[in-house]
Amino acid sequence: MQSDLVLAGGTVLTADGPIEADIGISDGRIVEIGVDLDGTETIDCTGAWVGPGLVDIHAHFREPGQEWKEDITTGSRAAAAGGYTAVVVMPNTDPALDAGHLARFVADRGAEVGLVDVKPAGAVSKGRAGLELAHLDELWAAGVRVFSDDGDVVADAGLLRRAMDYLAARGGVISQHAVDVGLSRGGHMHEGTVSSLLGMYGIPSAADDVIIARDLELVEVTGARYHVQHLSTASGVAMIAAAKARGLPVTAEVTPHHLAFDHHAAEGTNPVYKMMPPLRSSDDRDALRRGLMDGTIDVVGTDHAPHADHEEEVPWEHAPNGVIGLEWAAAVVNTFVDLDQAAFFDRLSVAPAQIGQVAGHGLLPAIGGPANLTAFDPNREWTPVVTLSKAQNSPYLGLPLRGKPMVTVYGGVVTAVDGAIAGGIA
Amino acid sequence: MNHFLTIEGLTRDDLGSLLDDADEFVEVLHRPIPKVPALRGKTVATMFFEASTRTKMSFEKAAKALSADTMSFSPGTSSLSKGESLKDTVLTIKAMGTDAMVVRHTATGAPWRIAEWIEQPVLNGGDGAHQHPTQALLDALTIRQHFGTLDDLKIGIVGDIRHSRVARSDIQAFSTLGADVTMVAPRTLLPVVPEVFDAAVSEDLDDVLSDLDVVYVLRVQAERGGASVFPSLPEYTARYGVTKERFSRLKPDAIVLHPGPMNRGVEIEGAVADDPRALILDQVFNGVAVRMAVLFRLLGGEHAE
Numbered sequence: 184m185q186s187d188l189v190l191a192g193g194t195v196l197t198a199d200g201p202i203e204a205d206i207g208i209s210d211g212r213i214v215e216i217g218v219d220l221d222g223t224e225t226i227d228c229t230g231a232w233v234g235p236g237l238v239d240i241h242a243h244f245r246e247p248g249q250e251w252k253e254d255i256t257t258g259s260r261a262a263a264a265g266g267y268t269a270v271v272v273m274p275n276t277d278p279a280l281d282a283g284h285l286a287r288f289v290a291d292r293g294a295e296v297g298l299v300d301v302k303p304a305g306a307v308s309k310g311r312a313g314l315e316l317a318h319l320d321e322l323w324a325a326g327v328r329v330f331s332d333d334g335d336v337v338a339d340a341g342l343l344r345r346a347m348d349y350l351a352a353r354g355g356v357i358s359q360h361a362v363d364v365g366l367s368r369g370g371h372m373h374e375g376t377v378s379s380l381l382g383m384y385g386i387p388s389a390a391d392d393v394i395i396a397r398d399l400e401l402v403e404v405t406g407a408r409y410h411v412q413h414l415s416t417a418s419g420v421a422m423i424a425a426a427k428a429r430g431l432p433v434t435a436e437v438t439p440h441h442l443a444f445d446h447h448a449a450e451g452t453n454p455v456y457k458m459m460p461p462l463r464s465s466d467d468r469d470a471l472r473r474g475l476m477d478g479t480i481d482v483v484g485t486d487h488a489p490h491a492d493h494e495e496e497v498p499w500e501h502a503p504n505g506v507i508g509l510e511w512a513a514a515v516v517n518t519f520v521d522l523d524q525a526a527f528f529d530r531l532s533v534a535p536a537q538i539g540q541v542a543g544h545g546l547l548p549a550i551g552g553p554a555n556l557t558a559f560d561p562n563r564e565w566t567p568v569v570t571l572s573k574a575q576n577s578p579y580l581g582l583p584l585r586g587k588p589m590v591t592v593y594g595g596v597v598t599a600v601d602g603a604i605a606g607g608i609a
Numbered sequence: 610m611n612h613f614l615t616i617e618g619l620t621r622d623d624l625g626s627l628l629d630d631a632d633e634f635v636e637v638l639h640r641p642i643p644k645v646p647a648l649r650g651k652t653v654a655t656m657f658f659e660a661s662t663r664t665k666m667s668f669e670k671a672a673k674a675l676s677a678d679t680m681s682f683s684p685g686t687s688s689l690s691k692g693e694s695l696k697d698t699v700l701t702i703k704a705m706g707t708d709a710m711v712v713r714h715t716a717t718g719a720p721w722r723i724a725e726w727i728e729q730p731v732l733n734g735g736d737g738a739h740q741h742p743t744q745a746l747l748d749a750l751t752i753r754q755h756f757g758t759l760d761d762l763k764i765g766i767v768g769d770i771r772h773s774r775v776a777r778s779d780i781q782a783f784s785t786l787g788a789d790v791t792m793v794a795p796r797t798l799l800p801v802v803p804e805v806f807d808a809a810v811s812e813d814l815d816d817v818l819s820d821l822d823v824v825y826v827l828r829v830q831a832e833r834g835g836a837s838v839f840p841s842l843p844e845y846t847a848r849y850g851v852t853k854e855r856f857s858r859l860k861p862d863a864i865v866l867h868p869g870p871m872n873r874g875v876e877i878e879g880a881v882a883d884d885p886r887a888l889i890l891d892q893v894f895n896g897v898a899v900r901m902a903v904l905f906r907l908l909g910g911e912h913a914e
Contacts, residue, residue, distance in 0.1 A: 379800035380617075382738030382777055383717045452718025496696035496726075498716030500737065 186214055188597065189222030190590060193233035193558050194524065198547050201524050206233060208554040211595035216550055226597065228558040231589050234528035236268025236555035237513060238544050240329070240535040241358070241412055241436060241484030243505070244270075244301065246292065247285075248277025253489035253573045255289065258509070259298040260571040261487070263598040265510040266557040266588030269300040269536065269544040274311070275334035281306035283321030290326060298598050302541055304329040304358065307337050307346050316342070319349055328540040331358035333412060336394055338364050340401065347407035356408040356434075356538060359398055361419075362460050366390035371500050373446040373461040381452070383500070386461050388416040395422050402431050410538055411435040413486050415460040417470035424479045434538050436484040437471045439508050439515035440578060444468070448578070454495050454502030455578045458486070472520050475530060482535040485512045489574030507572045510602065511579040517561055517586030527559070554595040563587040571604065612724050613903050614733045615740045616781040624749065624786055630902035631750050631895070638674065638898055648677035651908050654707040656682040656699075657734065658714040663869060663893065664734050664744075668711045671900035677908070680707065695719070696726055703727050709908055712736070730907040738772045744868055745778035746899035749786055751892045752823055755864055760787035763820050766808075767793040767849055768827030768876055769838075771800055775868045776827060780806045791817055794849065797838040814849050818858050826851050826867045826877050842875055852878045864888050 186207030195204045195216060207215030207222060244258035255272075262270045272289060274280030280289060286303040293301020305322035309315045311332045319330070330350065337343040337359060347357060367386040372378050374385020395411055399422060402409045414420060414435045426433045440458060445465045448456040456462060474480040488505025495502055508515070513531060516522065522530065528547075536545020543553045566583045591599040598605055616624075637645055653672040657665050660683075669679045682702060693701075702710070709730045712720040717737030724731040735741040752759055764783050770776040770792050783790050790808040792799060803810045811817045818824075829845060839845045846852070851865060856878075859865075865877070865887040873879045881887055 374801050376802045376805045379802040379805045380777070381717050382740075382772070382774060382800075385801055452721055493694050493696075496694050496722075498695065498714060498719040498722055500716040500718075501695075 184215060184221070186220060186222045187224065188592070188595065189220045189225040190228045190233055190556065190558055190592070191220065191225050193228030193231040195548055196232065196234040196524050196528050198549065206548055206556065208592065208595050211554055213548055213550055213552050213554050216548060226590050226600070228590060230562065231558040231560045232524045232527065233548065233556060233558045234524065235532040235545050235547060236557045236591060236593060237266045237531045238269045238535040238539065238541055239267055239485050239487070239509065239512070240271045240482055240539045241333070242270045242272050242487040242509060243275065243489065244272045245489060246276065247288065251491050255292040255301060256296050257571065257573045258487070259293065259296045259301065260604055261507070261509040263298040263591050263593065263604060264571050264588070264602050266513050266559055266591050267299055267509060268555040268557070268591065268593045269302060269541045270509070271302045271304050271329050271539045271541065273331060273333040274304050274306040279306045279311040280304070281309050281311065281317035283318060283325040286322050286325040286327050298604070299593060300541065300544065302539065303327060304331050304333070306330070307332045307357065308342060311335055313338055313342060316346060316349065319346070323353065323355065329356050329358050331360065331412070333358065333360045336360050336362050336364060340397060343398065344401050344405060347401055347405035347409070351405050351407035354408060354540070356410050358410045358412055359394065360412050361391050361394040361398065362386070363390045363393050366393065371457065372449045373463045375446055375464055377446045377449055381449070388418060388463060388467065391416050391460050392418045392422070395419050399426050399431065399433065402426070402433060406432065408432045412484065413438045413441065413460060414471060414474070414480060415441050415463050415467060417467045420470045420474040420479055423474070427479065434481040435479070436482045437475055437480045438484060438486045439512045440506055441468065441471050442475065442519045443515050444578065449499070452499040454497070454499050455506055455576050457499055457502050457504055458488070458506055459504040475520055476522065476526070481530065482538060483512060483516050483530050484535070485509050489572050490576045491573070492575060495576050505576070507570065507574050507577045508579065510570060510572070511567055511577070511584060513559055513588055514584040514586045515579060518584045554592050556592040557588060558590040559586060560589050561586045610906055612731045613742060613907060614720050614724065614731065616742045616745050616778045617740070619785065621785050621787070624746070624782060627746055627899070627902050627906065628750050628753060630905065631746065631899040634898040634901040635895065637901070638894070644674050644676060646676045647905055648672070648675040648908050651677040651708040652680060652706060653677050653709045653711060653904065654680050654682065654702050655711045655734070656702065656713070658684050658712070658719065659735070661713055661735070664713065667893070667896040668734060668900050671897050671904055674897065675901055675904055677904070680705070695722070699723050699726055703729065709904065732903060732907070735774050738774050739777060741774040741778045743896065743900050743903060744775050745782035746903070747892055747896040748779055748825070748866060749782050750895045750899055751866065751888050754891070755888065756822065758787070759783060762788045762822040763791070764788045764823040764825060765791045765793050765817055765821045766825045766827065767814060767851065769798045769830050770794050770827065771798050772830050773827050779825065780808050784808060793817060795839060814855070818855055819860065821859065822863050824851060824859065824863065824865045826865060828868065828870065829872055829876050846875055850876055850878065851881050853880045856881045856884065866892060869893070
């Protein structure tokens with residue numbers, strides 16, 4: 184049998200564990216897993232981990248409304264180059280994705296671009312204003328399974344409880360930007376030694392923790408699925424572990440930057456290190472690394488947050504929050520956290536696809552399964568110098584990393600090779 | 610020294626040498642014609658993105674006493690209000706031709722960002738609640754003039770330290786020069802992690818008052834902070850105000866300093882401010898001399914030292 188495409192010589196993560204094998208792909212499906220497979224096109228994956236295409240449960244593509252920062256085309260390119268085959272994009276666009284037709288627009292634009300599945304998250308509240316429920320039924324009908332007012336916390340516990348009640352039976356997941364408004368107001372960085380020296384208003388760890396603690400009580404009451412975005416504190420990790428031990432339907436996410444850095448990165452007041460929640464202490468960072476390793480933290484979410492150069496050419500306090508990361512997330516995780524192949528693909532693909540209910544993704548390679556695949560070389564050393572995003576607000580440009588996405592296959596088609604969009608792809 | 614941005618990291622010798630230079634400029638400023646040609650042909654731009662009167666005037670006076678030309682920028686009348694980015698503003702002023710920029714900004718770190726964008730020296734005229742290094746020099750100079758040294762002096766810095774760039778620069782300068790510094794404030798006005806500073810902490814002014822050689826009174830910054838950080842001004846004055854009564858309990862040779870502008874009747878009673886042992890106007894005079902010293906150090910070229 185000759186397959187259209189063969190990924191040859193990698194270590195393939197199957198349901199039975201990693202095996203040295205080739206994968207044969209035809210018509211968007213995996214048709215063979217074996218040795219010395221014959222393909223019309225063969226890509227050498229020697230030394231690489233081969234597994235399901237990466238899935239990001241938390242990114243910002245800025246379309247519609249903020250296309251000067253990013254759009255679905257450039258965001259999709261960055262994602263494909265980073266090994267991703269599906270991306271859940273946050274609804275804090277302009278307008279916010281709070282109704283069915285808006286979610287459909289984003290999904291359709293993603294399909295037009297055709298480099299990754301673009302799965303819109305829907306807003307919890309109309310206009311993300313935190314007052315009334317968004318059009319949750321319309322959003323559900325449009326395929327939305329993740330609901331979030333990301334960028335802002337759902338501050339009103341009553342509103343959050345109603346959203347949880349409304350979604351609980353269906354299994355929709357609420358993805359919370361867990362930062363208390365009162366405790367974070369005026370703050371621009373972690374409250375601690377560095378903020379004290381800089382004289383900058385800090386955001387205490389308690390800003391995250393009080394929201395997580397409150398919300399976990401509501402999960403207990405409603406039984407709704409609840410996902411904490413960008414966990415940043417050691418106490419947050421502990422609360423998630425305790426909630427899971429109680430059997431609550433709770434999951435959590437960590438970003439690459441919270442794994443890589445701590446608040447000392449803010450000392451130079453370079454806004455590429457400014458994010459919400461802020462980079463916290465080294466103890467927090469270490470707890471996040473341990474939490475990701477032991478599975479308390481289910482997934483890595485990039486929180487890919489593009490901003491234009493001119494928005495960053497300002498003092499720290501005037502700069503927007505967030506950094507881009509889709510192209511380097513896998514490498515950053517591999518550099519700073521010691522995950523084996525199974526754990527790596529679990530945190531970056533299997534678990535995010537399950538939490539976000541992203542069909543056709545996060546499935547370990549199997550004959551007959553969809554050919555959404557990534558080959559990641561865990562030993563490749565490199566330093567990012569360019570990006571496919573419109574934005575450049577990245578702390579990773581110039582940072583030596585270990586591990587690189589080598590091949591991304593989406594729907595049986597090679598979308599990216601060695602960090603660049605594959606030839607012949609739009 | 611390419612820029613003058615912060616006290617942090619300066620050594621005792623660095624600070625001492627700048628104060629020695631300032632002493633010489635004090636002498637210049639006492640001459641009948643208080644002006645030297647050291648920086649003739651140079652242009653100093655004062656770029657105050659946050660409103661200020663005294664610091665801006667002091668820098669301009671210092672530049673002019675060194676025969677430099679000055680040009681100034683103030684945000685109210687500038688294209689900042691038309692949405693221009695900080696970088697574009699800075700590059701525009703640079704293109705007009707300037708040899709140094711004195712920057713004050715509400716945002717911490719702004720002078721550092723500007724120093725990334727231009728080659729010319731940047732002088733920090735105060736950034737956020739972070740640093741105000743020329744203020745620390747003028748305060749140290751005033752204390753040194755009075756006592757001859759800062760070694761082993763007990764200096765209490767009283768008031769809103771959390772939101773004070775003056776306090777941050779002063780604590781670092783005073784402790785580097787050998788003084789024992791105590792931060793005196795309620796916890797809501799102390800740095801969240803006070804241990805990052807080489808200074809003791811007291812929440813009780815009356816407890817430390819009689820030990821102090823210098824009482825450094827910070828302005829209550831009602832306009833900063835936003836949120837209420839103490840219950841009311843009268844309650845603040847009752848606990849931390851430098852009243853006549855508290856002044857009477859100081860050592861007989863102790864002095865009082867204040868960076869201005871003063872809220873008489875709040876953090877300092879009028880009679881204290883007007884006492885000969887309140888050296889507040891000496892501080893203002895010395896401000897010109899230390900700014901001359903810093904400008905000369907940065908722009909004086911091979912003639913420096």
